[in-house]
Amino acid sequence: MRGVCTLALALILSAWAVPAASHAQKSSIRALQKLDAQLFSVGWKLVTGNAPYCKNAAPAIGLMLHDAHSYGQPEKVREELGLTGDIGVQAVAPWSPAAQAGVPIDATITHLDAATVTATFPPSDPLWQRLTRINDTVDRSLAENGQVAVIWKTRDGGETVALLPGVAACPTRFEVLSKGGRAVADGKRVILGRKFVGFSYDEPEFAAVVAHELAHNLLGHRALLDELGRKRKFIRLTERDADRLMPWLLANAGYDPWAAARFMKQWGPKHSGGIFRKRTHDGWDERLEYIEAEIALVEDAIARTGRADWSQEFVQSTDGYSRDQ
Incomplete structure (x- = not known):
């Protein structure tokens, strides 16, 4: 384990082992x-x-x-x-x-x-x-x-x-690993490998990456999948919800919620399509449609209330499911 950091507390991070300081x-x-x-x-x-x-x-x-x-x-x-x-x-x-x-x-x-x-x-x-x-x-x-x-x-x-x-x-830890190129969330942490391609994106689009993983933690997806079972359809729904929550989180952080759509257009064709598509995810073009539809809801919420209050207005796709479904 490389380290421990938390934004909910002091955001503390340890380092990876290296044999010498060449x-x-x-x-x-x-x-x-x-x-x-x-x-x-x-x-x-x-x-x-x-x-x-x-x-x-x-x-x-x-x-x-x-x-x-x-x-x-x-x-x-x-x-x-x-x-x-x-x-x-x-x-x-x-x-x-x-x-x-x-x-x-x-x-x-x-x-x-x-x-x-x-x-x-x-x-x-x-x-x-x-x-x-x-x-x-x-x-x-x-x-x-x-x-x-x-x-x-x-x-x-x-x-x-x-x-x-x-x-x-919001209590979530953030960690960059010394190896790998994945972006994952484990319920308490958002973890990016140092080779993750999103590091090279402009800040708003990179923020969309982080928002997607943060969404998994805020929506309790690790515990939800433990309850429902890790069937493909449930994993796909949690991924869809993480995509949909992205623009809400971005708006509240001061970013353009459309950065979520721009991220998917930039990342999806190369990393989430064709033979590379994960069957636990919708196709990148489908994901883009869900994101764009959600952005309209974010903009409407802000126009009506002045806030992007996802705690009241966001509806999870997994609502109403049980382990037996």
Whole structure:
């Protein structure tokens, strides 16, 4: 498991193991950091913009961390990134509490509230568990106090203390894997392989990719399929609903809902058609029709109410189904 990050809490991320910090590997570290920042920034907009319509929205501060110790040779990683400890800042979401407090990339986190990071969170086995514990600490602080105190050091040794207030966000984690090119959702995370083609798209169309996967989590599709059974027809309905919810999520995040249709036109012919078509999905042209029909509903909702409130106006295709159907 590469790492753990959550937008509902502190959006914390661990790193993948690398044997040494050669020039190529240093470039790989920075390249993955760039992808993390891209996904994190878009994800933040989606989960905060849609928080009013998520049943279990929770406080978030927009800070993504990683653990140098989990790379295999932590001293090499610390030297490359200028860290004075293992827990460093991987990404900061624009306009988030962390960004407004001035938390910089590659700062070293030394304290969370009264907890000293080095003493309270020693390296773990497996490696990813340390960030899980840090995540739990931030979770409790935000849930109980609505804020968390963070102390960080920069490369030049300067130390800063900030009290970061939480803002409401839909609870989903975001992760970029060091290998592969898939985009998936597992109920709690949106996971993209570093080779996923959508990283090269313009931001609104890339946001549509993330929105599709986020939709699976917000609609509870993993639990739904566990209940109904993983028959092809049920999987297809959940994929259809994830497509249909895309424009709602995009609109609330400040994106043009038509970016969902543009994404499908760009991605579908190459990756979801002909012999490449997954039988658990509608054809890309059918998917486009569902998306365009839903955009009309989004625009109507905004015209009538000034909001794209999918919690009240979106109807799932799986409503009324039971395991026996």
